[in-house]
Amino acid sequence: MKKIILKPSGKEIEIEEGQTILSALEVSGYALPNNCRAGACGECKAKICSGEIDQGFVLDMALPQSERAEGMALTCMAKVQSDVVEIEYATENALPKLFPPVENLRYMLTEKINVTPSIVKLRMRTLGSVMKFWPGQHITLGDESAGIPNRPYSIVNTPNLDGEIILYITKKDGGKTSTWIHEKVKIGDMLKVNGPYGTFIGDPSIERPVLCLAAGSGLAPIQSLATAAMLRGGFKQPATILFSARTNEDLIDLGHYKFLDAKFRNFSFKYTLTKDQNEDGLQGRIPEILPSLYNDLSEFSVYIAGSPDFVDNCVGAVKKLGTPEEFINTESYV
Ligand code: FES
Structure with a gap:
C-alpha cells in the first residue's frame, strides 16, 4: 500500500488507491482544516515535500499557479501517485498547529437550556466570520464593559461550517460571569466571544486505549x-x-x-x-x-x-x- 509521511514528525500513514490525502489523514486521526472538500476554497492546503501527486481539478483562485510551483496542494482533491509522498503536517509531535485567537467575535445566543439544576447549555451562532478551533479548545465569554469578567468555557461541539458554538456553563456561587449567563443573558442577545485557546486537543498520532x-x-x-x-x-x-x-x-x-x-x-x-x-x-x-x-x-x-x-x-x-x-x-x- 502507498504511504504518506508527515513532516517534521516522521509519522507514517497508509493511503488507499483513489483515496484523497485529506481523507487518508482523517481516517488515521489527523485533522486538517477544510471547508468545501471540492478544490474551491483553499482551506485544506498543505505542502508536498517529496513524491508525486495527482492534484485533480481545483480552482485557480484556491490554488494559484505560484503556490503550485512552491509545492502546495489541496489535499481534499489530491491523490498520491508515487509509493511514498512526504507532506508538511503540523509540528514535531504531530499535534495540529493552533489557530491564532481572535477577540470580540460577535455571536448571537440562539438557544439556552437547563441541562442540570446548575448547568445551562448555550448554543451560539456567529454573524461574522467562523472561528476556527480544534476539538477540546475553549473560548472566553463575558462583558467587561459591564463589569462582567471574561471567563473560559470549553466548546462542547466540533468545528463546523455554520460557526456554531455550544457551551455548558455551571453556575458558581459568587461567580459574576456564570451568574450573569444564568440569570441575565437571553436568547437573541449578542455576546462577545474570544478564542480559541488551550492545548487540550489530544494527539491523533497516539495509538493507545x-x-x-x-x-x-x-x-x-x-x-x-x-x-x-x-x-x-x-x-x-x-x-x-x-x-x-x-x-x-x-x-x-x-x-x-x-x-x-x-x-x-x-x-x-x-x-x-x-x-x-x-x-x-x-x-x-x-x-x-x-x-x-x-x-x-x-x-x-x-x-x-x-x-x-x-x-x-x-x-x-x-x-x-x-x-x-x-x-x-x-x-x-x-
Ligand atoms: S477543502 Fe476546500 S479546497 Fe480543499
Missing part, C-alpha cells in the same frame, strides 16, 4: 474530542468516558451517551454518582473507584477535565495505576 475522566461541565471538551473521533470513523483503540456526577439530576446528555455506547464498538460510557444511589452501577468518586475498575493504566492515554481538585485527584490516581506523565492531558476550571 483512551480513558477520559470528567466531572460536571468538564464533560464539554471531552464531548468535543470524542465526537471528533467518531466523525473520523470511530475509535481504533478502546475509548471510555467515565463521568462523575453528584445526583441523577446532574447527569448531562445521558441518552446521547447511551446511544453512542451502543453504536460504537470500541466506545463505552460509564458514570458514577457521588451522592444519589446509582441503580446502573458505579458509586463514589472517580479517584477512589478507579483501582477497582483498572489494574493497570500504563498503556493508556488519559484525558481529565473538571475542577482543579477533581483534576489533581484523578491525576494522582492514574499515575498510581501507571499512566506515564506524557500521556496525561488535563483541563481544569478555576
Whole structure:
C-alpha cells in the first residue's frame, strides 16, 4: 500500500488507491482544516515535500499557479501517485498547529437550556466570520464593559461550517460571569466571544486505549474530542468516558451517551454518582473507584477535565495505576 509521511514528525500513514490525502489523514486521526472538500476554497492546503501527486481539478483562485510551483496542494482533491509522498503536517509531535485567537467575535445566543439544576447549555451562532478551533479548545465569554469578567468555557461541539458554538456553563456561587449567563443573558442577545485557546486537543498520532475522566461541565471538551473521533470513523483503540456526577439530576446528555455506547464498538460510557444511589452501577468518586475498575493504566492515554481538585485527584490516581506523565492531558476550571 502507498504511504504518506508527515513532516517534521516522521509519522507514517497508509493511503488507499483513489483515496484523497485529506481523507487518508482523517481516517488515521489527523485533522486538517477544510471547508468545501471540492478544490474551491483553499482551506485544506498543505505542502508536498517529496513524491508525486495527482492534484485533480481545483480552482485557480484556491490554488494559484505560484503556490503550485512552491509545492502546495489541496489535499481534499489530491491523490498520491508515487509509493511514498512526504507532506508538511503540523509540528514535531504531530499535534495540529493552533489557530491564532481572535477577540470580540460577535455571536448571537440562539438557544439556552437547563441541562442540570446548575448547568445551562448555550448554543451560539456567529454573524461574522467562523472561528476556527480544534476539538477540546475553549473560548472566553463575558462583558467587561459591564463589569462582567471574561471567563473560559470549553466548546462542547466540533468545528463546523455554520460557526456554531455550544457551551455548558455551571453556575458558581459568587461567580459574576456564570451568574450573569444564568440569570441575565437571553436568547437573541449578542455576546462577545474570544478564542480559541488551550492545548487540550489530544494527539491523533497516539495509538493507545483512551480513558477520559470528567466531572460536571468538564464533560464539554471531552464531548468535543470524542465526537471528533467518531466523525473520523470511530475509535481504533478502546475509548471510555467515565463521568462523575453528584445526583441523577446532574447527569448531562445521558441518552446521547447511551446511544453512542451502543453504536460504537470500541466506545463505552460509564458514570458514577457521588451522592444519589446509582441503580446502573458505579458509586463514589472517580479517584477512589478507579483501582477497582483498572489494574493497570500504563498503556493508556488519559484525558481529565473538571475542577482543579477533581483534576489533581484523578491525576494522582492514574499515575498510581501507571499512566506515564506524557500521556496525561488535563483541563481544569478555576
Ligand atoms: S477543502 Fe476546500 S479546497 Fe480543499
